[in-house]
Amino acid sequence: MIQALNSAHDxxxxxxxxxxAMGEDVGYFGGVFRVTEGLQKKYGRTRVFDTPIxxxxxxxxxxxxxxxxxxxxxxxxxxxYIYPAYDQIVSEAxxxxxxxxxxxxxxxxxxxxxxxxxxxxxxHSQSPEALFTHVAGLKTVIPSNPYDAKGLLIAAIEDDxxxxxxxxxxxxxxxxxxxxxxxxxxxxxxxxSDVPDDYYKVPLGKAKVVREGADVTVLxxxxxxxxxxxTVEEMGVDAEIIDLRTLVPLDIEAIEESVRKTGRCVxxxxxTRTTGFGAELVALIEERCFYSLEAPVQxxxxxxTPYPHSLEWAYFPGPVRIGTAIRKTLED
Amino acid sequence: xxxxxxxxxPNRPQLSLHVPEPPFRPGDTPDFSSLVIPPAGAxxxxxxTASMTETERLATGLIRVLDDEHKAVGPWDPKLDPDxxxxxxxxxxxxxxxxxxxxxxxxxxxxxxxxxxxxxxxxSTAAAAALDRDDMNFPTYRQQGLLVARGYPLVxxxxxxxxxxxxxxxxxxxPVMYASKEHGFFSVSGNLATQFPQAVxxxxxxxxKGDSRIAMGWIGDGSTAEGDFHAGMTFAxxxxxxxxxxxxxxxxAISSFSGIAGGERATFAQRAIGYGLPGLRVDGNDALAVYxxxxxxxxxxxxxxxxxxxxxxxxxxxxxxxxxDPSGYRPAEEAKAWPLGDxxxxxxxxxxxxxxxxxxxHQALEEECLAEVRAAQKDAERKGTLATTxxxxxxxxxxxxxxxxxxxxxxxxxxxxxxxxxLEAKKR
Numbered sequence: 155m156i157q158a159l160n161s162a163h164d165x166x167x168x169x170x171x172x173x174x175a176m177g178e179d180v181g182y183f184g185g186v187f188r189v190t191e192g193l194q195k196k197y198g199r200t201r202v203f204d205t206p207i208x209x210x211x212x213x214x215x216x217x218x219x220x221x222x223x224x225x226x227x228x229x230x231x232x233x234x235y236i237y238p239a240y241d242q243i244v245s246e247a248x249x250x251x252x253x254x255x256x257x258x259x260x261x262x263x264x265x266x267x268x269x270x271x272x273x274x275x276x277x278h279s280q281s282p283e284a285l286f287t288h289v290a291g292l293k294t295v296i297p298s299n300p301y302d303a304k305g306l307l308i309a310a311i312e313d314d315x316x317x318x319x320x321x322x323x324x325x326x327x328x329x330x331x332x333x334x335x336x337x338x339x340x341x342x343x344x345x346x347s348d349v350p351d352d353y354y355k356v357p358l359g360k361a362k363v364v365r366e367g368a369d370v371t372v373l374x375x376x377x378x379x380x381x382x383x384x385t386v387e388e389m390g391v392d393a394e395i396i397d398l399r400t401l402v403p404l405d406i407e408a409i410e411e412s413v414r415k416t417g418r419c420v421x422x423x424x425x426t427r428t429t430g431f432g433a434e435l436v437a438l439i440e441e442r443c444f445y446s447l448e449a450p451v452q453x454x455x456x457x458x459t460p461y462p463h464s465l466e467w468a469y470f471p472g473p474v475r476i477g478t479a480i481r482k483t484l485e486d
Numbered sequence: 487x488x489x490x491x492x493x494x495x496p497n498r499p500q501l502s503l504h505v506p507e508p509p510f511r512p513g514d515t516p517d518f519s520s521l522v523i524p525p526a527g528a529x530x531x532x533x534x535t536a537s538m539t540e541t542e543r544l545a546t547g548l549i550r551v552l553d554d555e556h557k558a559v560g561p562w563d564p565k566l567d568p569d570x571x572x573x574x575x576x577x578x579x580x581x582x583x584x585x586x587x588x589x590x591x592x593x594x595x596x597x598x599x600x601x602x603x604x605x606x607x608x609x610s611t612a613a614a615a616a617l618d619r620d621d622m623n624f625p626t627y628r629q630q631g632l633l634v635a636r637g638y639p640l641v642x643x644x645x646x647x648x649x650x651x652x653x654x655x656x657x658x659x660x661p662v663m664y665a666s667k668e669h670g671f672f673s674v675s676g677n678l679a680t681q682f683p684q685a686v687x688x689x690x691x692x693x694x695k696g697d698s699r700i701a702m703g704w705i706g707d708g709s710t711a712e713g714d715f716h717a718g719m720t721f722a723x724x725x726x727x728x729x730x731x732x733x734x735x736x737x738x739a740i741s742s743f744s745g746i747a748g749g750e751r752a753t754f755a756q757r758a759i760g761y762g763l764p765g766l767r768v769d770g771n772d773a774l775a776v777y778x779x780x781x782x783x784x785x786x787x788x789x790x791x792x793x794x795x796x797x798x799x800x801x802x803x804x805x806x807x808x809x810x811d812p813s814g815y816r817p818a819e820e821a822k823a824w825p826l827g828d829x830x831x832x833x834x835x836x837x838x839x840x841x842x843x844x845x846x847x848h849q850a851l852e853e854e855c856l857a858e859v860r861a862a863q864k865d866a867e868r869k870g871t872l873a874t875t876x877x878x879x880x881x882x883x884x885x886x887x888x889x890x891x892x893x894x895x896x897x898x899x900x901x902x903x904x905x906x907x908x909l910e911a912k913k914r
Contacts, residue, residue: 182511183741183815199505204742206711207678235677238713273598273876275660277676335877428897457901459890463598464649464657464875468883474908 158300162307177229213239233268248291271324279461281425299346305356322376332381361405367394417448427455449486452479506745516823526553527560534786545755545765551774556839568842577611596871605803608829616780624685644866652869683718689729708739736802741815758795770800
């Protein structure tokens, strides 16, 4: 997935001289996860550069560049570090189009690795997407595999509004399926690792049915897509799994169609449960599919605690938690 | 797409962006001969009541005490007794050995992460010696020397690194994110710079209550770019807070050299001037100079003369953490080329030069420290390592839900119950 993200940068830096990539350790070193490796050498120091350790500064200057007409791709090293930039994102980037009646816009992408499963403790494991989906004017994208990661990032860079692009770092190197005690499978053995070298887009706002099924709809994104797939295979449940890919704007049609068909739904995310994005999904399903539902919609999510270090596998919403939620909705 | 590439006004100069680059990258031969290093003893020592303008030169110079003959010279010589010097030396050796053992433990898969302070041991150990025992520190992740110097039990430190059942923080925190109220060591945060203005707040509280204790706030050169640094400076200045503010300039923030934090144009100590505070730049590898400058700033703060900013000029000889390989962004031999030497070697040479130490005693001390660290490691590992604790959950898993709030709300109680049920299901 890292190579796919690198390729998306490469393609866009090559195609559009207005694209710049910036962030802490992004330049010479190529990023702590190596997503921008080799790009400074190829495109020069004024196109791909290191920034001071100031997340508010990174986002604020990216906004400034975007108002000039550039398309900055700003990396926040870990999503857990994004909070100093919150004011710039929420009060500024999100509203500039609105408050200038469209005279200015902010075609900026904020990329950031998120999520747990790497023993990163509470400052390298969080999933803060709901803090951004709650804000009018922002788009939020979360890929689950290399092919989508590249296509979605290119679409995000070409988008004329600010996009939060959260990368599930646990699956940077392979589709982790939640069974932490089993051997790791690399991306090379996964069909979505076939990533074209050239330009292509995966449109924002379009979900993908990653497994068709009749009995229950499972909504997931990021790492949890793979955990859900493995869980339903293990359980032998004929579930339909939808990878949302974009949280805002949401592909509501895909969700409605599937829930109407199955009559049951489970919503899964790694982020803490209370007022998580799952709450929004459940509300939408209740509003739009109530008469098709055979059972209450269930949620499987992270617990409402800070992300613990050594108890990571007790915290992580793995196959047992997801399986319990699926069973519950099937039995009700 | 708008065309931003064509120069709009051909008669005007074309603008260009400056992106700082460090002087040496992998493949280069590091040469620090152009670095201005004033002689030891040359910097004047003002009174602790001095104003910012009287101390301005100290922000651009480099306060040094140990000269090339390993003698302590000049007005900043703290004239410490040999026992205190030997204590600082022992603490530094201890930190280095401890770091080495924990780094290796991480490489052996016994924990997830570790951060060494190699090359900058003098900064925290000598500062601890200069502060009063009940002064409060708001450290970064590289001030383990404060805990070592204040006698934090070694086994407990290791248990924290291992997140094992002896870990007082219940395995919640990333390794090295220690916390100990008893040792005046605030909880280390992985989010940079946050502790710096918190130190100012603690100091303000001490002043509000008419206490006599002061605070010391720590930050790295890279993190001075964060807004929190500037908030800390502003509040310290506005309220004349009894706080010592310290920037550990170890030249590198992961792969970014200090120039990316603004170090090309001015010293970090000079940042103080804009806030009307004294800024003191000190050789961070000279334990005597570190002690002396911290003592000066602490005495100043304690006597209601207000805050000061110290820049410890040092070098991060190790990688940022176990997660990076510094040979990918700087020459491998750069640490050896660092012109201010190694803090342990320099203090050792000084003690020998004044006839208070010798090679045999040094070797014996190293062996003693190593034996103590090894014994502690055995004790700590009896309580498990992350490799085992992350599967066996020796901490009562229910503790995951405690301390989120003072009293556990209903939804956490429900989640706690469901997690216990989940783990039982996993066992089946």
